[in-house]
Amino acid sequence: MKKNIIISVLSLVTFAFIGCEKIIEYSFYNSNLAGADYWSDEPKILSAGLGFTDIIGVDELTEANVKLVGGAWDTQVSCSDEASLHTSVKDNGVENFFKGTVFFDKTNKVAADALPVVFSWPILTETVDITDFQLTLNTGEVVKPTAAGTVPNWEYNERNTVVLFGDFGNRFKSNEAGARFPVKVEIISDDNPLQLIGKDNQIVSAVGLSWTTTKNPYDEGPKLVGAKLNWVGKKAIGEGAGGGIRSNTPYLPNDEFTLYGGSDFRLRMLTSGGFSPDGVTSIYPTMFEKFFKIHVKGVDGDTIKMDKVGIEYNVLGGKLKIIGLSDLGKKQDSYDDCYVDDKDNYIDVILVGDDAAARNITFLEIPSLAGGYSAFYNPGGPGRTPYPNVKYTAPGPADLEPVIMCLDNPMRVNYDAKRH
Amino acid sequence: MTSNLKTFLAYLPLISASYAYGPDKQSPKFSLAVQTDLMAYTTKGGYSLWATARHNQNQLSLSFVNYPNRDNSFYKESGLKENDRFLRIGLSRYWGKKKMKNFFYGVNVEFHWRELLEDGSNEIIKDTYWQFAPIVGYDWFPLKNKENQLKNFSTMLWAGPRFHPNYYKQDRVFENTGSVYPIPDFINASFGINLSYTFLKK
Numbered sequence: 240m241k242k243n244i245i246i247s248v249l250s251l252v253t254f255a256f257i258g259c260e261k262i263i264e265y266s267f268y269n270s271n272l273a274g275a276d277y278w279s280d281e282p283k284i285l286s287a288g289l290g291f292t293d294i295i296g297v298d299e300l301t302e303a304n305v306k307l308v309g310g311a312w313d314t315q316v317s318c319s320d321e322a323s324l325h326t327s328v329k330d331n332g333v334e335n336f337f338k339g340t341v342f343f344d345k346t347n348k349v350a351a352d353a354l355p356v357v358f359s360w361p362i363l364t365e366t367v368d369i370t371d372f373q374l375t376l377n378t379g380e381v382v383k384p385t386a387a388g389t390v391p392n393w394e395y396n397e398r399n400t401v402v403l404f405g406d407f408g409n410r411f412k413s414n415e416a417g418a419r420f421p422v423k424v425e426i427i428s429d430d431n432p433l434q435l436i437g438k439d440n441q442i443v444s445a446v447g448l449s450w451t452t453t454k455n456p457y458d459e460g461p462k463l464v465g466a467k468l469n470w471v472g473k474k475a476i477g478e479g480a481g482g483g484i485r486s487n488t489p490y491l492p493n494d495e496f497t498l499y500g501g502s503d504f505r506l507r508m509l510t511s512g513g514f515s516p517d518g519v520t521s522i523y524p525t526m527f528e529k530f531f532k533i534h535v536k537g538v539d540g541d542t543i544k545m546d547k548v549g550i551e552y553n554v555l556g557g558k559l560k561i562i563g564l565s566d567l568g569k570k571q572d573s574y575d576d577c578y579v580d581d582k583d584n585y586i587d588v589i590l591v592g593d594d595a596a597a598r599n600i601t602f603l604e605i606p607s608l609a610g611g612y613s614a615f616y617n618p619g620g621p622g623r624t625p626y627p628n629v630k631y632t633a634p635g636p637a638d639l640e641p642v643i644m645c646l647d648n649p650m651r652v653n654y655d656a657k658r659h
Numbered sequence: 660m661t662s663n664l665k666t667f668l669a670y671l672p673l674i675s676a677s678y679a680y681g682p683d684k685q686s687p688k689f690s691l692a693v694q695t696d697l698m699a700y701t702t703k704g705g706y707s708l709w710a711t712a713r714h715n716q717n718q719l720s721l722s723f724v725n726y727p728n729r730d731n732s733f734y735k736e737s738g739l740k741e742n743d744r745f746l747r748i749g750l751s752r753y754w755g756k757k758k759m760k761n762f763f764y765g766v767n768v769e770f771h772w773r774e775l776l777e778d779g780s781n782e783i784i785k786d787t788y789w790q791f792a793p794i795v796g797y798d799w800f801p802l803k804n805k806e807n808q809l810k811n812f813s814t815m816l817w818a819g820p821r822f823h824p825n826y827y828k829q830d831r832v833f834e835n836t837g838s839v840y841p842i843p844d845f846i847n848a849s850f851g852i853n854l855s856y857t858f859l860k861k
């Protein structure tokens with residue numbers, strides 16, 4: 240009996256010890272890639288501007304805390320799960336999935352700021368760490384992030400973006416007195432330098448890459464930094480990160496096969512920050528007409544602007560039809576405020592039609608408020624019920640992104656870290 | 660924590676269990692049996708061969724299992740095929756009390772050689788990895804009162820959680836096509852229905 244008790248205790252201690260470790264982190268940092276897009280022939284940083292400030296890492300997700308740090312808490316929801324409609328993230332929501340830590344200073348009413356670094360080549364995620372990044376602020380200060388990670392861009396066919404948390408700035412516009420924000424982000428050398436993989440399966444060090452800006456998100460919100468057109472193919476490649484416990488998210492599966500049973504073409508956009516209609520709520524797969532237009536060459540040499548879903552357009556080379564959006568959240572019969580999307584830097588437009596017609600797609604447009612459309616906000620946005628006297632991030636601008644034609648060369652990379 | 664240390668910790672209960680098995684001098688017996696696990700035959704091409712040696716309450720078993728394409732739901736969706744072969748070593752101990760004498764508990768350790776074959780491609784991924792499973796079971800001799808050789812047949816039912824200590828590293832990518840073979844869960848069910856024939860008793 241004594242022996243049995245010893246065995247049981249040893250087993251419990253062993254699994255408790257293993258269980259205490261951040262096991263889930265490994266799937267995000269295993270460097271695997273499947274069907275991951277690279278967006279240029281040469282590796283570079285496509286954007287690395289400040290995302291938003293103060294709201295990441297509160298100790299409890301209460302309205303009082305969210306209000307304290309100047310977040311948004313939506314009280315006008317039309318569904319039952321009100322708890323999901325806010326902009327802050329709890330401290331362990333970062334620390335379980337990111338390398339490093341965040342902070343919550345109740346006295347000064349601030350938590351951590353966020354800054355997404357978008358690369359044109361996917362990252363070997365084993366090499367991501369807080370020591371890879373150095374930020375120079377407009378004040379001349381040089382700061383380091385306190386946390387870095389792949390979330391929310393962790394799926395195998397994503398992984399172009401590293402999100403940094405730390406003390407990076409405040410909420411003044413760039414031209415206002417007292418403004419504090421990053422103007423330069425550099426990739427610096429550490430014991431395990433950040434690596435990227437891209438064209439011809441080249442693995443390169445990201446050390447030396449940099450990004451400069453004179454703006455911050457209180458001037459202008461998120462925008463497009465890439466758009467590429469690929470064949471959909473026979474099955475979804477690289478969705479999620481392999482199954483297991485990571486498939487149990489409220490927003491997966493969200494690929495074009497799950498939502499639409501497949502199609503012909505996927506126009507994937509890469510964004511400078513998370514996209515949301517207001518900073519809080521999710522984008523529905525049915526929202527193409529609210530935010531986007533696709534430019535295609537017309538038969539007469541003019542430009543056809545495809546702005547309706549389900550309409551067959553006659554364009555140069557044949558016909559094209561927009562089916563809807565994907566890589567957001569799960570398929571549902573109808574969508575409401577409780578719909579959960581993945582809040583990452585990718586959204587797909589799914590189309591069917593003729594090969595020759597698709598090759599004449601030229602631009603993806605976000606008309607935004609200036610064009611009479613809705614605007615995108617990053618997760619520092621106001622929501623629908625902003626608190627008075629709180630500065631939120633600005634709406635995204637009108638944007639016209641050239642489409643990279645990848646019907647012949649898919650510009651994708653696969654990588655199994657266990658075989659290298 | 661390094662993966663080696665983690666693997667060592669995961670196997671600690673097994674090591675402890677091994678030391679816990681001592682001979683029971685009250686009922687000295689020795690027997691040898693051959694077995695096959697009927698669960699292995701539930702997939703096309705599957706089979707299992709077992710040899711067991713029992714001394715008093717302790718039993719050592721060695722088996723080879725060929726178990727292709729176990730996860731049908733996944734293969735139908737992905738077109739991938741899996742050929743999983745594994746060697747299993749089991750240590751178990753029968754309960755000493757008379758009413759419980761057909762029940763046993765123990766640990767199985769498995770070493771897998773796995774091949775993953777991509778649909779429509781020549782790419783094959785080969786893997787080796789360990790798993791272990793604490794188990795409980797029941798050894799049933801339905802024909803023990805027969806006077807002929809049938810009395811040596813028994814059915815052994817066993818089950819337990821199977822742990823995959825380095826599970827988070829098993830996720831595999833086919834580099835030609837980008838297909839992903841999903842990792843198994845950290846814990847899944849392990850169970851068997853063994854048909855056994857005892858050919859030597861002392």
